[in-house]
Amino acid sequence: MSSQKFSNPTGKVTVQRDLLDIEYCEDFFSEVDANGWFEYLAAKIPWERREIFIMGKKILQPRLICWYGDVEYTYSRSTLPSRKWTPQLQELKTIVEEYAQQKFNSCLLNFYRDGKDSMGYHSDDEKVLGKNPFIASLSFGGKRRFVLKHKKDKSIEKVEIELGNGSLLLMKSQTQHYWLHGIPKTQKEVKPRINLTFRWTYPK
Template sequence: MDLFDEGHSESLAIDDAEILLWRHVDFGEDKQLLERLIRETNWRQDRITLWGKSYLQPRLLAWHGDAGAEYSYSGITLAPEQWSDLLLDIKSKVEALSGASFNSVLVNYYRDHRDSMGFHADDEPELGAQPVIASVSFGEERRFVLKHRHRKDIENVVLLLPSSSLLLMAGETQKNWKHGIPKETRPRGPRVNLTFRTIITPS
């Protein structure tokens, strides 16, 4: 199947944001990719500091990228591991579809329904003023919730991100919106999410 024969992206009508969604991209066989990512990734579970308190992150993660693409958030700094062939293959397809280029990826492993991601914006200085974030999901479908940072009159936006979907956030999205993956009440299987981004390194 040709990568570009799978349908076009949808531009989501969300105020103060630029978000595109591809509901399915042919990265390969979903189940095999999920199993390979889980098996081949060197997972870590760090403690982060929020409001002066230390918490164990409710998921596993890994950081890969070009040399020097360090990433800092919530009191931790991640030095990049080398790209794997699998991650480079996924990255090349994401770049072909999105028209953007990326030098790093944060890989998150949600083991079951109890793993989650709190509300946050990818607005760290090293990502630049208008970062482009490309989010690829494999495995169990989970709710991706967007919450406006400034306007109380705008309701939260809930997206269901199926396996092999690609969500692209650009423009003022990180400035105006936070996003997160809430815990679920009913059992859920594993999900791996890859968020490709560009770290701006000092010249």
């Protein structure tokens, strides 16, 4: 897939309000390229379903995941070993780094098999991500609703984005301090979706 480059995205939206700072590129990859990436990732990533602890209770995560990067990652009492970048993931990382003008050393991959797979509200604010984490999130496959809500002030309007095939979402500045984000379950018929969130993780 070495010929793949982002196609000077046109559908770019920036939302900056109430200490939220995000940028969304709808057409970061062409549809053809995005479909190619979906097929590659679905087939080649060693996806796993993990048990995690939520409020002391052991549950199976409602999606498949895989962690790549130069350092291991611990969350909800689950440790994900570091995994060496494949040339294809390295290529995606470089494309995103060039566009975002940021370096990343790790990536959490999520596979939402259907509408029952989801990610609960959270912020990517672990200590190992540093003070103001810069998160770059690529989406391939079926469109899913991504919702951001303010952590404390319920009167602040939520932000909702349909994350489409081949799109890139950047979350910047203090976003993770003040806002939660998640992918809600849906009853709608949705195609499988793969998401990659590139981050900079500081070694412990």
